[in-house]
Amino acid sequence: MAELVIRKTLISIEEIFHEGGPAGPHPLKRGIALAVIRNPFAGRYVEEIQGFMEDLKPLGLRMATDLIKALGRNPEAIEGYGKGAIVGAGGEIEHGALWHVPGGYAMREALGGAKAIVPSTKKVGGPGTRLDVPVTHINASYVRSHFDAVEVGLADAPRADEMVLALVMTTGPRIHARVGGLKASEIKGEDGLR
Amino acid sequence: MKAKIRKLVTFIEETRREMDRDVNPPVRRAAAVAVIANPFSGRFVEDLSDLIDIGEELGGLLSERAVTALGIPGERVESYGKAAAVGENGELEHAAAILHPKLGAPFRKTLGKGAALIPSSKKRGGPGVPIDIPLGHKDAAFVRSHFDGMEVRVNDAPRADEIVVAVAVTDGGRPFPRIGGLSKDQIKGEDGLR
Numbered sequence: 001m002a003e004l005v006i007r008k009t010l011i012s013i014e015e016i017f018h019e020g021g022p023a024g025p026h027p028l029k030r031g032i033a034l035a036v037i038r039n040p041f042a043g044r045y046v047e048e049i050q051g052f053m054e055d056l057k058p059l060g061l062r063m064a065t066d067l068i069k070a071l072g073r074n075p076e077a078i079e080g081y082g083k084g085a086i087v088g089a090g091g092e093i094e095h096g097a098l099w100h101v102p103g104g105y106a107m108r109e110a111l112g113g114a115k116a117i118v119p120s121t122k123k124v125g126g127p128g129t130r131l132d133v134p135v136t137h138i139n140a141s142y143v144r145s146h147f148d149a150v151e152v153g154l155a156d157a158p159r160a161d162e163m164v165l166a167l168v169m170t171t172g173p174r175i176h177a178r179v180g181g182l183k184a185s186e187i188k189g190e191d192g193l194r
Numbered sequence: 195m196k197a198k199i200r201k202l203v204t205f206i207e208e209t210r211r212e213m214d215r216d217v218n219p220p221v222r223r224a225a226a227v228a229v230i231a232n233p234f235s236g237r238f239v240e241d242l243s244d245l246i247d248i249g250e251e252l253g254g255l256l257s258e259r260a261v262t263a264l265g266i267p268g269e270r271v272e273s274y275g276k277a278a279a280v281g282e283n284g285e286l287e288h289a290a291a292i293l294h295p296k297l298g299a300p301f302r303k304t305l306g307k308g309a310a311l312i313p314s315s316k317k318r319g320g321p322g323v324p325i326d327i328p329l330g331h332k333d334a335a336f337v338r339s340h341f342d343g344m345e346v347r348v349n350d351a352p353r354a355d356e357i358v359v360a361v362a363v364t365d366g367g368r369p370f371p372r373i374g375g376l377s378k379d380q381i382k383g384e385d386g387l388r
Contacts, residue, residue, distance in 0.1 A: 007211040014348075015202040027202075070206075130349070151349040154207075155324070
């Protein structure tokens with residue numbers, strides 16, 4: 001088991017009232033939770049890394065819980081989610097992949113069993129690297145109004161021996177969604193897709 | 195409200211470690227940001243009083259949101275700062291109109307006091323431009339441990355006819371200040387400087 005060392009956290013909430021069109025009754029909220037952690041495998045090739053996924057689970061849960069709190073404390077208001085990782089230059093992309101299980105597990109658990117796969121992306125980069133985290137509906141990946149992305153990043157991270165781990169949640173469709181496709185009201189909710 | 199707000203964003207940053215040492219207690223910094231329409235974009239307007247009034251509105255709104263995000267009473271805020279980024283069809287003077295004449299009074303009201311000048315920065319830029327908000331101690335500008343800056347950005351703002359306005363508040367200075375100068379326990383608090 002590797003030690004989990006957190007240097008910094010960031011929570012940011014966007015409230016979007018309009019984007020040139022008519023403002024709706026409620027603003028769309030999009031929230032991010034980031035944690036800057038030490039990459040225990042930076043600087044060398046380590047074959048066995050899977051145990052770190054287990055170590056990341058409590059962090060994932062805490063980030064998911066904090067994010068729901070910052071978005072208004074109501075898990076039922078969360079409609080979209082996504083996750084991502086930025087690995088510092090001393091690490092490999094595979095280290096970012098360690099976030100898939102603990103990040104996804106945490107959000108599903110905190111949201112009471114969301115059905116859709118959590119969309120994700122990751123990259124290796126230096127301090128200030130931006131990552132566009134994809135977002136889809138929590139119960140049906142094909143809901144077109146909820147396809148979105150939120151840009152995340154921090155000016156001073158990741159350093160070479162760090163990773164930035166990201167969770168993203170949104171409270172609704174894009175602010176002026178109007179390109180058709182499957183609607184949230186039409187979700188069957190059986191397979192996580194439709 | 196005179197301000198036409200498209201978006202509000204808050205950031206809460208918590209630094210727990212620096213150079214492998216625990217920052218105890220962690221330093222927390224919060225920024226509140228508004229993306230507004232620039233009423234004078236694309237033409238030269240002599241009288242900027244509408245923007246001055248908008249600055250007053252935002253001084254109250256943003257400082258309240260930032261302090262709420264920080265999670266401490268306004269009186270316990272240690273340092274502060276403000277900044278604005280004007281979209282490409284506006285002028286720097288538009289940022290000045292928002293920041294300087296009237297934004298400070300409601301900001302200080304949220305904090306109970308604030309004898310020191312509120313440090314500020316301004317720039318013109320495109321969507322996603324990084325905004326470095328300078329930070330200084332709210333009661334004594336010369337407190338060296340609290341000279342700092344916080345970077346924020348909103349990836350889709352400012353559009354050409356928008357202005358991004360930001361205020362930041364903290365519960366402490368840099369993580370391990372050790373370059374001397376006036377310390378916060380030496381503040382006299384008479385002139386806003388020392």
